[in-house]
Amino acid sequence: MSGLVPPFTLQTATQKVRMAEDGWNSRNPERVSLVYTPDSRWRNRAEFITGRAEIVAFLTRKWAKELDYRLIKEIWAYTDNRIAVRFAYEWHDDSGNWFRSYGNENWEFDAEGLMQRRYACINDLPIQEADRKFHWPLGRRPDEHPGLTDLGL
Helix, strand or coil, X not given: CCCCCCCCCHHHHHHHHHHHHHHHHHCCHHHHHCCEEEEEEEEEXXXXXXXXXXXHHHHHHHHHHCEEEEEXXXXXXXXXXXXXXXXXXXXXXXXXXXXXXXXXXXXEECCCCCEEEEEEEEXXXXXXXXXXXXXXXXXXXXXXXXXXXXXXX
C-alpha cells in the first residue's frame, strides 16, 4: 500500500481498498502485516490485536480455519486519513461447511500511508456451496470479476 498516503482522494482511497483486498486474498500473513504500523491496533470481532506479530499470529489462525478464502472489499466513504469499507468473503471449514462473512471496517492511516487502526465488525452466514458467488482461482480477484454492488451484496 506504500505510495498512497493521506490526504486521500476518491481515486487513492479506492486504490488503497483494492490493494488491501489483494493483500488479504494472498493469504500471506507476513506480507499483509507490512501495510500496518508496527504498533497497529485492531478490533476484529471480539478480538483485540496490537502490533505486527499479533497480526501475523491472528491471520495465520484465521486462514488455517477459513479455507479457500476469497474476499471482495468496496469503499464506502473516506476522509483525509480514514477509509470506511464494506466487504464480504466466502470460505469453508474443515468439515466442508460454507459461509459468506459480511462486514464493515474503519481504517485510520499514518502520514506514511500505513494503517494504524483497524476496527472490523463481521457476521457469518452459512451458505450452500451451490450459493457461492466468488468464483476465481485462489489469489487476487480478477479485474473482470464482479464486485459487491454488481453481485447484489
